[in-house]
Amino acid sequence: MSNDLIKSAHLKTAEIEKASHRDYFNIAISVDCVIFCYHEKELKVLAIKSDLEDFSGLYSLLGDLVRPDEDLDKASYRILMERTGMDDVYLEQVHTFGTIDRHPSGRVITTAYYSLIDAKHQKLRINNNDLQWVPVKQIRRMAFDHKLILDTCLDRLREQVMEHPVIFNLLPEKFSLRELQELYEAILQTDLDRRNFRKKIAIKDWLIDLNEMEDDVPHRPGKLYKLKPEYRRKSARRKMGGPRAAIA
Amino acid sequence: MSNDLIKSAHLKTAEIEKASHRDYFNIAISVDCVIFCYHEKELKVLAIKSDLEDFSGLYSLLGDLVRPDEDLDKASYRILMERTGMDDVYLEQVHTFGTIDRHPSGRVITTAYYSLIDAKHQKLRINNNDLQWVPVKQIRRMAFDHKLILDTCLDRLREQVMEHPVIFNLLPEKFSLRELQELYEAILQTDLDRRNFRKKIAIKDWLIDLNEMEDDVPHRPGKLYKLKPEYRRKSARRKMGGPRAAIA
DNA sequence: TCAAAAGTGTTGACTTTACACCCATGA
DNA sequence: TCATGGGTGTAAAGTCAACACTTTTGA
Numbered sequence: 001m002s003n004d005l006i007k008s009a010h011l012k013t014a015e016i017e018k019a020s021h022r023d024y025f026n027i028a029i030s031v032d033c034v035i036f037c038y039h040e041k042e043l044k045v046l047a048i049k050s051d052l053e054d055f056s057g058l059y060s061l062l063g064d065l066v067r068p069d070e071d072l073d074k075a076s077y078r079i080l081m082e083r084t085g086m087d088d089v090y091l092e093q094v095h096t097f098g099t100i101d102r103h104p105s106g107r108v109i110t111t112a113y114y115s116l117i118d119a120k121h122q123k124l125r126i127n128n129n130d131l132q133w134v135p136v137k138q139i140r141r142m143a144f145d146h147k148l149i150l151d152t153c154l155d156r157l158r159e160q161v162m163e164h165p166v167i168f169n170l171l172p173e174k175f176s177l178r179e180l181q182e183l184y185e186a187i188l189q190t191d192l193d194r195r196n197f198r199k200k201i202a203i204k205d206w207l208i209d210l211n212e213m214e215d216d217v218p219h220r221p222g223k224l225y226k227l228k229p230e231y232r233r234k235s236a237r238r239k240m241g242g243p244r245a246a247i248a
Numbered sequence: 249m250s251n252d253l254i255k256s257a258h259l260k261t262a263e264i265e266k267a268s269h270r271d272y273f274n275i276a277i278s279v280d281c282v283i284f285c286y287h288e289k290e291l292k293v294l295a296i297k298s299d300l301e302d303f304s305g306l307y308s309l310l311g312d313l314v315r316p317d318e319d320l321d322k323a324s325y326r327i328l329m330e331r332t333g334m335d336d337v338y339l340e341q342v343h344t345f346g347t348i349d350r351h352p353s354g355r356v357i358t359t360a361y362y363s364l365i366d367a368k369h370q371k372l373r374i375n376n377n378d379l380q381w382v383p384v385k386q387i388r389r390m391a392f393d394h395k396l397i398l399d400t401c402l403d404r405l406r407e408q409v410m411e412h413p414v415i416f417n418l419l420p421e422k423f424s425l426r427e428l429q430e431l432y433e434a435i436l437q438t439d440l441d442r443r444n445f446r447k448k449i450a451i452k453d454w455l456i457d458l459n460e461m462e463d464d465v466p467h468r469p470g471k472l473y474k475l476k477p478e479y480r481r482k483s484a485r486r487k488m489g490g491p492r493a494a495i496a
Numbered sequence: 497t498c499a500a501a502a503g504t505g506t507t508g509a510c511t512t513t514a515c516a517c518c519c520a521t522g523a
Numbered sequence: 524t525c526a527t528g529g530g531t532g533t534a535a536a537g538t539c540a541a542c543a544c545t546t547t548t549g550a
Contacts (some may be wrong), residue, residue, distance in 0.1 A: 199505095219502085443514095
């Protein structure tokens with residue numbers, strides 16, 4: 001932080017009194033949440049029909065301004081809670097978007113988070129006609145720069161999914177390996193080899209075999225598994241130290 | 249973006265007139281730059297002695313408030329230019345820090361960028377006594393949450409360095425493979441095997457053999473290389489689509 | 497009895513690691 | 524002539540990708 005800030009901060013009330021639209025404090029900050037779920041073998045995102053004329057017919061992400069007495073991370077939890085009724089969710093900050101003209105109503109810088117939730121979770125309530133789960137593949141355009149935000153979060157999700165057991169937040173507690181594989185395929189938009197997939201998951205040692213079987217499938221039922229409790233996380237907790245020596 | 253924002257935006261001037269300290273527009277946004285260089289076989293970061301009493305004796309990162317008519321990314325370039333005189337630099341956004349009490353003078357949300365510059369570049373001018381290149385390894389504490397910001401950026405640098413040819417921004421145009429390896433070792437804090445390292449770099453095919461030799465070393469001189477021009481980048485340009493199918 | 501998915505191993509290609517010697521240069 | 528780093532290859536271990544058949548269940 002530079003001296004400029006300190007000076008500004010000391011002058012704060014004076015400056016706000018002036019309230020010129022060039023005021024340093026005349027930037028709003030928001031968070032936007034890219035809330036993913038997995039339903040009907042598709043990755044979907046929670047979106048709302050924009051009520052701005054500029055963007056009529058387009059969907060936008062869920063977001064809100066950050067309150068002055070609210071942590072940035074808390075703001076994203078609040079939005080999720082308000083919109084979905086769920087609070088035990090996976091949330092991760094991805095990127096902050098801050099071009100000057102990204103919002104038609106004024107200068108708004110937004111921090112994007114992505115979230116993973118189980119579409120079938122009991123607590124989940126989407127009780128608004130304009131609020132919908134939209135298949136990610138179908139989305140061509142969105143309001144504001146929200147398509148860019150979505151794509152950025154999707155890229156991040158794809159990166160994470162390889163290395164970290166985050167994907168389980170999109171599934172119910174008990175799931176079969178077929179469901180898990182289909183989910184990976186939906187996110188990565190590839191086909192995976194069943195034998196290799198199962199080997200890789202086995203090696204990672206993320207799962208507990210529940211010794212239960214599926215009971216609602218029109219074919220031979222598969223075994224059910226759950227994620228080991230120690231891997232259940234609400235955020236990715238980037239480990240200190242990071243990756244090592246993969247260069248040589 | 250939610251309806252709340254739209255409402256707020258329409259009411260903007262009215263709200264600012266009120267100028268309560270709980271005003272939505274009473275959050276400042278800054279950028280902080282973690283500017284790395286490589287000098288005397290060490291990774292160093294550009295830091296300035298804090299002039300706040302709360303943090304006396306501690307270093308802080310270089311930052312400034314974002315101007316209302318300035319893109320977030322541009323603000324980080326401006327800080328770099330103002331402080332180092334260099335504009336052709338590698339810069340990448342890492343994370344936004346937004347806890348309510350992170351700045352003692354008021355609510356300031358900051359977006360952190362890291363930058364890589366060549367310590368020996370002609371344009372580089374650090375002409376301020378309080379502004380210093382501090383070896384990253386030596387830093388235990390910093391002002392504000394800047395140690396956290398530094399660590400977060402360092403982690404990100406370590407991740408990037410593996411996959412992308414970013415590290416060359418820390419070196420002069422011509423360099424030997426020994427210098428390159430020492431740089432990797434300084435960043436990753438590991439020793440690398442020379443033969444394996446050279447093989448891996450050769451496979452990546454990032455370099456051009458200049459058919460020139462070092463001429464300032466007290467031992468057998470090594471060949472000089474430069475980065476292929478197509479890999480020179482000012483930012484990491486996260487590729488759309490992302491990694492694929494590494495899971496199976 | 498049929499359709500659908502469950503479950504399961506092996507091989508070859510490739511990648512990664514560990515490791516040691518002679519050479520060229522400057523002091 | 525010595526000290527310093529330059530430059531180079533190979534073998535063993537591990538990882539990754541491709542590939543097919545038998546079994547179980549529900550309809």
